[in-house]
Amino acid sequence: MGVKQEGVGMRPLTKGIFRWIHLVFGIPIxxxxxxxxxxxxxxxPAVRFxxxxxxxxxxxxMWKGHVVRRVMWRR
Numbered sequence: 001m002g003v004k005q006e007g008v009g010m011r012p013l014t015k016g017i018f019r020w021i022h023l024v025f026g027i028p029i030x031x032x033x034x035x036x037x038x039x040x041x042x043x044x045p046a047v048r049f050x051x052x053x054x055x056x057x058x059x060x061x062m063w064k065g066h067v068v069r070r071v072m073w074r075r
Contacts, residue, residue, distance in 0.1 A: 010065060022058040025051045 010018070032040065032047045061068065 015062065018058050018062050022055060022062065025055045029055065
């Protein structure tokens, strides 16, 4: 625990791209949460089917991308 393995992690450019994707796709979710109640139906489909899945995928990739990559290469 707490030991950094050699070769685990992302290249700096890839990490930066995923961070920006995560931040940019988080902004519409904040708009959805803090928008007036009568405006929520206008944002709901885009947030549910586009922004939230991309936000979750980029967050998962930044957090456990090395594990996902290892599982994909085993098969």
